[in-house]
Amino acid sequence: MIYADNAATTKMSPAAVRAMISVAEECWGNPSSLYEHGQRAKDVLEAARKDVAAVIGADAKEILFTSGGSEADNQAIRSAAALGAKAGKKHIISTAFEHHAVLHTLERLKQEGYEVTLLDVHENGIVRPEEVEAALREDTCLVSIMYANNEIGTIQPIREIGAICRARNVLFHTDAVQAVGHIPVNVAEDCVDLLSASAHKFHGPKGVGFLYARKGVRLTNLIEGGAQERGRRAGTENVPGIAAMAAALKEADGAREANAARLTAVRDRLIAELKTIPHSALNGDAERRLPGNVNFCFEGIEGESLLLLLDDKGIAASSGSACTSGSLDPSHVLLAIGRVHDVAHGSLRLSIGEDITDEQAETIVRSVKEVVEYLRGISPIWRDLTSGKKKFIL
Numbered sequence: 481m482i483y484a485d486n487a488a489t490t491k492m493s494p495a496a497v498r499a500m501i502s503v504a505e506e507c508w509g510n511p512s513s514l515y516e517h518g519q520r521a522k523d524v525l526e527a528a529r530k531d532v533a534a535v536i537g538a539d540a541k542e543i544l545f546t547s548g549g550s551e552a553d554n555q556a557i558r559s560a561a562a563l564g565a566k567a568g569k570k571h572i573i574s575t576a577f578e579h580h581a582v583l584h585t586l587e588r589l590k591q592e593g594y595e596v597t598l599l600d601v602h603e604n605g606i607v608r609p610e611e612v613e614a615a616l617r618e619d620t621c622l623v624s625i626m627y628a629n630n631e632i633g634t635i636q637p638i639r640e641i642g643a644i645c646r647a648r649n650v651l652f653h654t655d656a657v658q659a660v661g662h663i664p665v666n667v668a669e670d671c672v673d674l675l676s677a678s679a680h681k682f683h684g685p686k687g688v689g690f691l692y693a694r695k696g697v698r699l700t701n702l703i704e705g706g707a708q709e710r711g712r713r714a715g716t717e718n719v720p721g722i723a724a725m726a727a728a729l730k731e732a733d734g735a736r737e738a739n740a741a742r743l744t745a746v747r748d749r750l751i752a753e754l755k756t757i758p759h760s761a762l763n764g765d766a767e768r769r770l771p772g773n774v775n776f777c778f779e780g781i782e783g784e785s786l787l788l789l790l791d792d793k794g795i796a797a798s799s800g801s802a803c804t805s806g807s808l809d810p811s812h813v814l815l816a817i818g819r820v821h822d823v824a825h826g827s828l829r830l831s832i833g834e835d836i837t838d839e840q841a842e843t844i845v846r847s848v849k850e851v852v853e854y855l856r857g858i859s860p861i862w863r864d865l866t867s868g869k870k871k872f873i874l
Contacts, residue, residue: 482795482840486681486772487630487658487831492724493683495731500685500724511717512708521719528726532690535733536675537666544691544699544709545722549657550581551702552676552691555713557585557624559693559700560651560674561594564621570594571620573612576816577601578626579655583812586624605634605764605817613644622651627659627675631813631829632764633773635663642671651697657681657689661732662770663740673697679721684728688721739834743771746832746841750774753845757852759865759874763814763827774830777819779874780862781826781855789851795844798829822861823873 483491492500503524509517511525526540533540546552557572564570574586576598586596597615601607607625616623623645628635638654645652653674659665660675661682667675674697678689693699693712705714732739751762751774759779778786783799790797799811810824819827830844856862864870 482836482843484795484797484830484832484836484844486833487633487770487829488798489680489686490683490833492680492685493728493731496679496684496724496728499727500720503723504720507719507723511719512706524723525717525719528722531726531730533692535665535729536660536677536692537668538692539695541710542667542692542695544693544712545717546689546691546713547687547718548680548689549579549655549676549678552678552689553579553581553653553655554585555691555699555702556653556674556676556693557582557589557622558702559698560622560624560653561589562700563651563698564619567621569619569621571597571617573597573599573615573620573623573625575599575601575607575625577605577629577631577813578624579630579657582624582626582655601634601816603818604768605629605632605813606768607636607641609637609640609644612641613648616644616648616650620648620650622653624653624655627654627656627665628663628770629764629813630658631811632775632817633658633770633831634764635659635768635770638672639670645673646671658770661729662736662772664736667692667694679725679728682728682732684725685721688718688725690725735834740771743832743834743836746836746838747772747774750830750832750841750845754848757849759872760852761823761874763817763819770831772832774832776828777814777823777874778826778828778852779823779872780859780865781852783825783827785855786826786828786848786851789854790847793847793851795847798831799827820873 507521507524509521511522529543530540533543590596599611625636627638642652651673654672655676657678660677673694675692680686699712703714754776761777763775810821814824865872
């Protein structure tokens with residue numbers, strides 16, 4: 481099997497597995513307990529906090545461990561909204577192609593009386609800083625823009641947007657779930673106040689993530705109970721999972737530059753080859769994108785059939801976010817960049833990992849070309865397009 485769906489989840493690294501097993505066997509105590517077993521677990525917990533903080537340029541006290549990116553997104557946005565409400569500010573700015581953990585939280589806040597402005601991301605999938613600045617109002621309490629898109633992989637001008645928000649004294653949150661461990665992230669240099677990340681996107685375990693909250697940003701608790709995580713998230717910490725996350729992140733960050741260089745080269749070869757398929761289009765900017773992300777639309781076919789036939793050929797890929805894989809609706813991300821419904825339905829996301837070989841990349845290209853040709857050959861829509869009954873869009 482050629483695995484090309486790393487944006488959905490990654491395989492745990494050997495270092496993360498070793499850390500998880502070691503801590504589970506040797507440091508299984510409750511880190512809130514005062515006796516030796518508990519203190520050993522606490523030492524592991526705090527060492528992991530320092531390691532995670534170091535990778536993103538934060539202080540260890542600014543790191544809050546969560547169950548993953550969705551929880552971190554929810555807590556960040558709800559905290560900023562609550563702070564805004566206290567100051568009489570209930571306007572939030574985000575984009576139309578955020579992850580649903582952000583969009584659904586914003587929908588709920590709209591029901592609670594907040595006003596939300598969703599910015600366009602344009603055909604290249606990039607947010608324009610000047611449009612963020614133009615959308616800011618006196619009552620804006622939060623700007624939330626993802627670092628890199630989970631479907632089309634475009635990397636946003638986070639540093640420029642962060643500087644605009646800092647100058648206007650508006651809190652800035654970024655969902656960095658797809659970015660951390662893959663591209664450089666520095667919360668101080670990026671002027672980020674709140675940042676979300678998830679371990680299973682950089683070869684850590686599922687069910688573990690973290691929220692960075694800059695000193696002075698008061699968080700609203702989502703989970704009430706004990707005083708864990710300095711009173712900001714109740715519940716006994718998942719110490720083995722957290723240790724595994726820290727091990728995975730340290731390893732990913734250490735190899736980041738070398739991995740990015742190789743993945744970018746493979747990514748660009750895949751893009752160049754898939755562009756030769758008639759009536760196809762790359763989704764998102766060709767250069768400002770994650771090293772391992774390739775996302776295409778192929779006119780005249782259905783993405784679901786494409787994925788099933790690729791699976792038969794031993795290739796695991798997706799048509800978009802794993803969180804919406806059961807939906808028959810086209811990707812909201814592709815619609816946000818201007819793809820029409822018929823074209824958006826025929827999408828393919830390849831998110832390759834560090835272990836991909838040149839031979840596997842060639843197999844992917846050959847297989848995609850074969851499957852697209854086959855599906856078009858049996859498609860009544862394609863017959864209408866090639867006969868002139870319908871006009872091509874791509």
